[in-house]
Amino acid sequence: MTSGLGSTSAPLSSAYDLAMLDLDGVVYVGPDAVAGAAESLRSARGNGMRLAYITNNASRTPREVAEHLRALSMPDVEDHDVVTSAQAVAHLVADAVPAGSVVLLVGGDGLRVPLEERGLRCVTTIDDDPVAVVQGFHPDVGWRQLAEASFAIQAGLPWFVSNTDMTIPTPRGIAPGNGSLVQTIRNATGAEPIVAGKPEQALFDETVERVGGGRPLMVGDRLDTDIDGAINAGVDSLAVLTGVSSLQDIVDAAPGHRPTFVSADLAGLNVVHADVTVDRDRARCGDARATEREGTIAVSGADGRSTNALRAVVALSWSLRDRSDLRVTVDGTLAP
Incomplete structure (x- = not known):
């Protein structure tokens, strides 16, 4: 056999x-x-x-990741050799909303930069009239951002997320990943996001x-x-x-x-x-x-x-x- x-x-x-x-x-x-x-x-x-x-992991920009890889002596790394779930979700969002739209950002620069490169404007409150919620991992994401996203999703905005990894490996052990934060919003809203990262x-x-x-x-x-x-x-x-x-x-x-x-x-x-x-x-x-x-x-x-x-x-x-x-x-x- x-x-x-x-x-x-x-x-x-x-x-x-x-x-x-x-x-x-x-x-x-x-x-x-x-x-x-x-x-x-x-x-x-x-x-x-x-x-x-x-x-x-959507917490860093491709350039930041590439600099890290070059510092670790990985061979011939160019910025464009790095592709993040933030870039993939930004592409999905840009295809789904009108050009130049305002989106509610739940994340850090690793997500903001690809969204802005697609011509989208990032805000942090529903009061600025976003047309979609976009979520990605960043270690500083906290209750206020998750709550604002929940309010927007309950108001009917589409919800895009970079990835749903429940955990992330760190030198100190396994820690909660973006999927754990996504699950928090699921619990509050009952909604399901559109996912860009693996395994999609x-x-x-x-x-x-x-x-x-x-x-x-x-x-x-x-x-x-x-x-x-x-x-x-x-x-x-x-x-x-x-x-x-x-x-x-x-x-x-x-x-x-x-x-x-x-x-x-x-x-x-x-x-x-x-x-x-x-x-x-x-x-x-x-x-x-x-x-x-x-x-x-x-x-x-x-x-x-x-x-x-x-x-x-x-x-x-x-x-x-x-x-x-x-x-x-x-x-x-x-x-x-």
């Missing part, structure tokens, strides 16, 4: 011409680069892959429009946004284990919510993703062997963080679940 994973005869960075790279938990966590990220992306660029840095398609369309590429690959750390978003957009995906979703989460993923590829980190862009063969309670990928015993999967023959080992584990787990509804636990010595 073959694997449900995708496979390649060449490194992903040769097989795909554009990497759509999530940022938080993939390229960096907080102010610091993920270990080895710059080197892996430099190698991917050397193989001819374009790099687009895309983020659901608008951010993917915005990225291809701005950066180009005919064979894109989404690279992310979250199943609920990055991987589901890639599936919604009809794009292949690579899940990495440096952010929110763990190997156990990937193993537990149901059909229709699974990545095309998996690796420990961005080094997975520059290796071949070999075929996996599954035979009942065993799987083989290159030098790696995965075996299930009493509901636990262990690996032999290869480092547990290697791409071959992870592919063998994931393929065997998915096969067992799909054949017998057996949910397995991965050995704790494997990738975190």
Whole structure:
């Protein structure tokens, strides 16, 4: 039996011409680069892959994000290589309202600047007669902004949001994300917003429009946004284990919510993703062997963080679940 994973005869960075790279938990966590990220992306660029840095986080402008990436020594980053959910939602709003309209801003400069670039005027109170509410993450968003948005939405204004990530990774741990703030307004109004960011398609369309590429690959750390978003957009995906979703989460993923590829980190862009063969309670990928015993999967023959080992584990787990509804636990010595 073959694997449900995708496979390649060449490194992903040769097989795909554009990497759509999530940022938080993939390229960096907080102010610091993920270990080895710059080197892996430099190698991917050397193989001819374009790099687009895309983020659901609307708190910073693309220029600010690009400056951060350059400070972390990511390769050849230009401002236009960064695409944010704020840019995607600004595009949606500009297409939906008359040119030069006034909109109620719930967020910071990361959202205001793309809205103004689309010719929209931002205000912070319903008294200034906005025609829409636009919400994006910023750490300083508080009760007064959320309340003003709630009043406007109850008055009948359409509600656009950059993204609905419930959490965001930080150096101190997982913190509430924009989705948690969106839920607060949902609770107050009963309304549902129009969403631009992952897992919706608008951010993917915005990225291809701005950066180009005919064979894109989404690279992310979250199943609920990055991987589901890639599936919604009809794009292949690579899940990495440096952010929110763990190997156990990937193993537990149901059909229709699974990545095309998996690796420990961005080094997975520059290796071949070999075929996996599954035979009942065993799987083989290159030098790696995965075996299930009493509901636990262990690996032999290869480092547990290697791409071959992870592919063998994931393929065997998915096969067992799909054949017998057996949910397995991965050995704790494997990738975190």
